[in-house]
Amino acid sequence: MANVKSFLKTYWPSILTVVVTFLTLLTVFKIMKVNFNPVVDKRIEKVVTIEAFESDNSIKAAEKENNNKLHDKHDICKSLDCETAATTSMCVCLDGKTSVGGSHTGPTFLTENGKDIDYKYYHHKGKCHGECPK
DSSP states (O other): OHHHHHHHHHHHHHHHHHHHHHHHHHHHHHHTTOOOSOOOOOOOOOOOOOOOOOHHHHHHHHHHHTTTOHHHHHHHHHTSOHHHHTTSSSEEEETTTEEEEEETTEESOSEETTEEOOOSEEEETTEEEESOOO
16 A cells, blocks of 8 residues: 555656646547447348340240140240239149140140140230130
8 A cells, every 4th residue: 555655646746747638638539529439331222133034035035945745835835823924925724723835726735745735815925715604
């Protein structure tokens, strides 16, 4: 304890000067609105790239490529959903359920695995043919 008292008696003017200097600087910085905090950008930036793949173009390409290959067109049409198949020129949608190859005259193949394909109506290029539902 004696060492602390002797230290303070010796260096009190220097200690007081440092304390007053810090208090003065804090007051000046506060008045001048100096901000020592780093700038934090709180905005979240998210970049989303959307690529549109239109089925119409790929279907037209498949039509050109398989122009005289009816079995290949039929297989492509079977892989499409009914809504898409009904809008193409190489496919038809039978009874709103099954996609097969065809044209405005109906399905290309009227049998499958030796059995007749039974349908009441079909959609081709957005138009209904046959006994269409209302």
